[in-house]
Amino acid sequence: MAEIAVSVKNLYKIFGTFHAVDDISFNVPSGCIFGFLGPNGAGKSTTIKMLCGLLKPSSGSGRVGKYDIMKDSEEIKKNIGYMSQKFSLYDDLSVIENLQFFGTMYNLRGAVLEERVETALKLAELSDSRHILTQILPGGIKQRLALGCAILHKPQFLFLDEPTSGVDPMSRRNFWSIIHDFARIGITVFVTTHYMEEAEYCDYLVLIYRGKIVVEGTPAELKSSKLQTNIYRLNCTAPSLLYEKLEASQKFSEVNLFGDAVHIVSPDDIAGVQKAISDIADYEKIEIVNLQKILPSLEDIFVLAIAEANKR
């Protein structure tokens, strides 16, 4: 196992009576893409802000590299790149003015600054349009410019808070391939997202809900072993009607409509499920075309984990 780049132990952030982050612990190996997932308001941004020194934790401890998040936030700032969900460069400055400005804020000067700015321009593919105002750039390019800005000082750690929200799928794929390149050269990437397909790009995932970690593991681990229950896909002649009836019968842990198929979650084996469905389908005169056990998607797992957390 690689050395630990970022670690957090019993971290809390309490605003008044609201526990935004409620006893969170995890370790991030260095050079890994660490995915931090969860619905809006789960505490993702709050956690990332505490790691970057933007917020003081209420209690708990944490390290970024060899620096303590409670004490050394100034040192941490020299070694991290941060990109928030909002595009946060100056709209009324040109591309190059933004890069030069943030470069100097990262203590870069002269030839080094020039060289890093060129690298960032290349990354954002803006070498030829460096003098245009950033406000007229399309969303995907803006995000890459912001990313270029965040790595001007060659940080060891990169914190990306929903970097791809509001970006088209093509640009998103592009963005993720850049992130993979960073990880390959040893940068630890801590990324939050709520796009489930992006979760697949991560080396390790943590799902956080209402300030608590609900489930964690590599994508493969999550899909195979972490599930106590089975998921079945059902194709039939009248999926929406059957979905309603199955849901109403309350015989299954979860029933969801996925396109023209129905996903059924149940701890029972396939024979049991088949029987329970047939009873209802026969009565409604619906023909079952196909029923099979499927491997859960990450989305299934997260939906289930959150449903379970809600029951508790």
Next chain:
Amino acid sequence: MVSIYKVMQIFKKEIFQILRDPKLRVLLFMPPIIQLIIFGYAVNMDIENIKTAIVDLDNSVYSRDFITYLEFNKYFIIEKKYDKATDIVAAIDRGEIICGIVIEKDFMKNIETGQTALVQALHDGTDSNTATMVVSYINYIAFSYIKNIQTDRLRKLNAKLITTGAPPIKISSILVESRNWFNETLESKNFFVPGVMGTIMMLITLMLTSMAIVREKEIGTMEQLMVTPVTSIEIILGKTLPFLLVGFVQAGLILTVAVFWFKIEVKGSLCLLFLGALIFIVSCLGFGLFISTISRTQQQAMLSTTFFFLPAMTLSGFIFPIDNMPAVIQMFTYLIPLRYFLVIIRGIFLKGVGWEVLFPQYIALSVLSIFIFTFAVSRFHKTID
């Protein structure tokens, strides 16, 4: 450690942004121009040409004489003549006249028989300031009219006494010849235009500083700045110094207009004037910084600015004399930096006084500015943690 280089970079960026924003460019030049026009031309506290109506119930030689007396000075303009006093009240209600004068019956007879002649004056009291002035003008005119008659009588009496060989009665009088120092022509613009310099500098620096910081919070660039190794002191300096410059440009602009357009000459030292401006702007920057710590959006910052600016302007002595305020309110005025700066600026502009007279103002202003700025800085530190 404060990196001057970083501060300069933020400074440069801020100036770029001000110059590129068309709304800000308008905000920089419109308020001073509008205020100068309003306070240089429109606001005229000098009372002349009082629209007056006359009811002459006596209709005698003396009463007509008295009316001519009224007409022959710059204060009153006789607009109407009515037959009864109730007409005056109606005309005041309609806003056609400000003042009505009723010369009662037996005006001439009473004067001739050595009794008190009655003149009734009715005024529009909605503007108490003007009404008070009008009363004193009428009193002054009545007094000088009767004095003339008395003097005339004494002269005639003396002529008779001389023929009988008796010693004549001496006629004495006091003449108060008043002269206004520092604003010789008593023009409102001389009083207001230097004051506009103070209020405009305050309004612009207050609003721009708070909005520039809050805007960065709104769009998220403040957060992006906070994750870089830049210190909050560097951010504060980089974000406030540009507006110090803006404040000076405003001061220069207004000074130029005051001297070359309104022909108000600066009698004292310009250096001392700009030193005062510098200390004063620091207090405004501090207030602006404070407002930025209590506002989340630019609208809030704008509202808070107005909330601070209006009472400060009212209590500063810009329009209303502080000496006329109740004692409790007067105490509050000591907390307003504009108060001291107005004394400094009017002193230098109109009286030409120097350090020996103004140093208490400078000291009070400095203490207040340092206090406000330090307080705002400490609050700024807390809110970004």
